[in-house]
Amino acid sequence: MADGLLSVIPKAAAAGGPGxxxxxxxxxxxxxxEQGFPGKKNERWRFTSVRDVVDTAFExxxxxSAAFVDEALGDxxxxxxxxxxxxxxxxxAAPPDGVxxxxxxxxxxxxxxxxxGHLGAAVATEQFAALNGALFTDGVVVHVAKNADVAxxxxxxxxxxxxxxxRAVYPRVVLIAEPxxxxxxxxxxxxxxxxxxxxxxxxxxxxxxxxxxxxxxVRITDGAERSxxxxxxxxxxxxxxxxxxxxxxxxGALTRLELFVRFxxxxxxxxxxxxxxxDDGDHVDHQLRVDxxxxxCTSHVRYRGLLDGRGHAVFNAMGIVHRDAAGSAAHQENRNxxxxxxxxxxxxxxxxxxxxxxxxxxxxTIGALDAGxxxxxxxxxxxxxxxxxxxxxxxxxEILDRIGHASLVARTSEAxxxxxxxGEALREGLSS
Amino acid sequence: xxxxxxxxxxxxxxxILKGLDLELEQGQVHAIMGPNGSGKSTLSYxxxxxxxxxxxxxxxxxxxxxxxxLEPEQRAAKGVFLAFQYPVEIxxxxxxxxxxxxxxxxxRERGEKExxxxxxxxxxxxxxxxxxxxxxxxxxxxxxxxxxGEKKRNEIFQMAALEPxxxxxxxxxxxxxxxALRIVSEGVNALRSPERAMLVITxxxxxxxxxxxxxxxxxxxxxxxxxxxxTLASELEERGYAELGG
Ligand SMILES: Nc1ncnc2c1ncn2[C@@H]1O[C@H](COP(=O)(O)OP(=O)(O)OP(=O)(O)O)[C@@H](O)[C@H]1O
Ligand SMILES: [Mg+2]
Numbered sequence: 001m002a003d004g005l006l007s008v009i010p011k012a013a014a015a016g017g018p019g020x021x022x023x024x025x026x027x028x029x030x031x032x033x034e035q036g037f038p039g040k041k042n043e044r045w046r047f048t049s050v051r052d053v054v055d056t057a058f059e060x061x062x063x064x065s066a067a068f069v070d071e072a073l074g075d076x077x078x079x080x081x082x083x084x085x086x087x088x089x090x091x092x093a094a095p096p097d098g099v100x101x102x103x104x105x106x107x108x109x110x111x112x113x114x115x116x117g118h119l120g121a122a123v124a125t126e127q128f129a130a131l132n133g134a135l136f137t138d139g140v141v142v143h144v145a146k147n148a149d150v151a152x153x154x155x156x157x158x159x160x161x162x163x164x165x166x167r168a169v170y171p172r173v174v175l176i177a178e179p180x181x182x183x184x185x186x187x188x189x190x191x192x193x194x195x196x197x198x199x200x201x202x203x204x205x206x207x208x209x210x211x212x213x214x215x216x217x218v219r220i221t222d223g224a225e226r227s228x229x230x231x232x233x234x235x236x237x238x239x240x241x242x243x244x245x246x247x248x249x250x251x252g253a254l255t256r257l258e259l260f261v262r263f264x265x266x267x268x269x270x271x272x273x274x275x276x277x278x279d280d281g282d283h284v285d286h287q288l289r290v291d292x293x294x295x296x297c298t299s300h301v302r303y304r305g306l307l308d309g310r311g312h313a314v315f316n317a318m319g320i321v322h323r324d325a326a327g328s329a330a331h332q333e334n335r336n337x338x339x340x341x342x343x344x345x346x347x348x349x350x351x352x353x354x355x356x357x358x359x360x361x362x363x364x365t366i367g368a369l370d371a372g373x374x375x376x377x378x379x380x381x382x383x384x385x386x387x388x389x390x391x392x393x394x395x396x397x398e399i400l401d402r403i404g405h406a407s408l409v410a411r412t413s414e415a416x417x418x419x420x421x422x423g424e425a426l427r428e429g430l431s432s
Numbered sequence: 433x434x435x436x437x438x439x440x441x442x443x444x445x446x447x448i449l450k451g452l453d454l455e456l457e458q459g460q461v462h463a464i465m466g467p468n469g470s471g472k473s474t475l476s477y478x479x480x481x482x483x484x485x486x487x488x489x490x491x492x493x494x495x496x497x498x499x500x501x502l503e504p505e506q507r508a509a510k511g512v513f514l515a516f517q518y519p520v521e522i523x524x525x526x527x528x529x530x531x532x533x534x535x536x537x538x539x540r541e542r543g544e545k546e547x548x549x550x551x552x553x554x555x556x557x558x559x560x561x562x563x564x565x566x567x568x569x570x571x572x573x574x575x576x577x578x579x580x581g582e583k584k585r586n587e588i589f590q591m592a593a594l595e596p597x598x599x600x601x602x603x604x605x606x607x608x609x610x611x612a613l614r615i616v617s618e619g620v621n622a623l624r625s626p627e628r629a630m631l632v633i634t635x636x637x638x639x640x641x642x643x644x645x646x647x648x649x650x651x652x653x654x655x656x657x658x659x660x661x662x663t664l665a666s667e668l669e670e671r672g673y674a675e676l677g678g
Pocket of ligand 1 (some may be wrong): 468
């Protein structure tokens with residue numbers, strides 16, 4: 001272990017910053033030292049092994065540019081910031097009106113008070129959130145002004161550039177939406193062409209949605225064979241706030257997202273939507289937790305998975321309705337389409353309810369393509385392989401459509417079609 | 433055009449069709465009537481090529497080829513069309529997209545140029561008139577949340593678009609109100625042509641007052657027990673199936 005991931009911890013303790021930040025780091029380090037990294041006995045890690053990751057000595061990713069991004073993403077109508085080597089490449093272009101986008105290192109140096117109560121607030125005991133807490137040096141702060149209505153999405157593009165030896169980045173994102181504001185933030189995780197060694201992206205994003213604010217948060221991970229993604233995303237909502245999380249996770253050697261939401265004021269609502277696809281060599285794990293602390297809040301969890309080849313997906317959602325959270329509604333649904341006999345899914349949505357006045361539902365399904373639908377399409381002359389892809393795509397389409405922003409719906413749709421055996425044939429037709 | 437000889441079919445190990453013979457000439461319309469569970473839909477599925485229907489004896493020849501050797505999509509591409517008794521809902525797939533894929537698959541088979549999005553919309557709007565299909569239904573997901581009558585109209589709309597040579601209409605009249613029945617029947621009649629044969633499955637003479645058949649067959653317990661001209665339908669309605677043997 002001393003040679004692996006933890007070997008870098010002592011250095012972290014020396015990092016500077018305001019007093020509350022030092023306390024936070026110290027807490028993270030203590031937590032890591034006491035708990036170590038999770039093994040199979042940890043319920044939330046039963047189906048995902050990180051032994052490999054933990055035993056690897058990652059070097060910092062020294063990359064400072066990512067020229068391929070503009071070509072890869074084209075003009076998608078978003079305002080983009082690329083993070084290379086975990087640091088934002090902020091140019092001179094001003095962000096959309098009503099929002100400021102700055103480097104975290106910069107804010108910590110010049111305006112640390114803005115972050116107090118936001119940075120570190122959502123991260124409790126998850127080990128990889130603690131790892132990021134111990135090691136982050138930079139990242140992005142997105143601050144949406146009170147009552148601002150920001151139409152153009154702010155797009156953070158995290159680029160992993162693998163080298164010849166294992167590399168890692170630990171960027172942290174802080175998103176503060178002041179009361180009454182509206183904004184869309186997109187995070188894309190891309191892997192640059194580069195060396196053959198593995199690359200770890202260990203992110204924490206902390207989202208604070210102020211009273212009556214509305215945040216759409218899209219998260220798209222294009223997994224790669226060499227890419228390890230261990231992410232924590234914590235969102236806290238004040239009264240009457242709305243948070244829409246739209247997650248698209250397309251494969252990757254290890255792609256894990258811990259998404260924790262906490263209702264801190266009454267009358268708020270979250271939609272946690274997700275689509276994942278796994279094929280040979282992919283492992284995608286989603287761990288969700290929604291804490292209904294305040295009453296009259298509504299949570300909808302809707303995840304759909306496509307499971308192909310020898311892919312492995314894990315889905316675990318926990319909805320907790322606390323004693324005083326009367327009038328809560330908590331719904332969880334996870335549906336999986338099994339496209340191959342060799343794919344695996346471990347799914348477990350569940351609820352813990354300590355309150356009487358609650359509307360709740362949860363369920364998961366794992367099924368194959370519907371034979372009746374398949375026959376119907378074929379009886380209309382559509383070849384079987386095309387019919388399969390049409391139905392496979394249809395299974396996730398409804399969730400993709402809720403991403404809302406047309407260029408992002410198109411990008412994620414195309415990325416999924418590209419992963420289907422005969423998706424090419426469908427592409428042209430989708431525009432009609 | 434279609435010749436069914438001594439057809440025996442099992443479903444889940446149970447014998448459903450037990451020696452069915454039927455011959456249909458180009459340009460003809462034949463009706464099949466018969467009690468619930470006698471095997472009418474089974475016959476229609478076997479013709480369209482659905483999995484799970486085991487042909488244990490007999491043969492089906494369509495335009496001189498062994499129909500049973502073809503995949504469902506090949507049969508459809510060669511002009512076999514089944515209007516389903518229970519059309520299938522497909523959430524997430526728009527009716528327009530679905531039908532465009534279908535029409536172009538058939539056009540490919542016929543060696544015709546595929547229609548692009550604009551050409552197809554023009555084409556589809558024309559075809560929708562045949563059954564007065566509400567244009568809003570074209571944008572919706574296939575049959576998803578359609579009323580019973582809307583689903584049946586959508587079937588005949590598809591038939592109009594795919595221009596089949598052999599159409600099997602399985603209880604297309606059930607679920608239609610009186611006006612819809614007239615509209616859909618007129619649509620079907622408009623599609624009658626010397627090149628096209630139809631097999632119309634129904635329980636009601638009313639449909640056959642609109643779509644006047646050349647022959648009427650009575651299917652009881654997996655076999656055709658009686659055949660006659662169009663007057664057989666009204667006879668059946670008066671006297672029931674029992675007297676005709678079975
Ligand atoms: N999968 C199956 N397993 C066992 N029996 C089946 C199966 N599918 C159909 N059957 C049986 O086959 C028989 C014929 O069914 P079919 O649907 O062909 O009848 P039908 O003549 O179309 O009846 P209806 O007038 O009610 O539409 C019925 O007894 C039905 O229960
Ligand atoms: Mg039937």
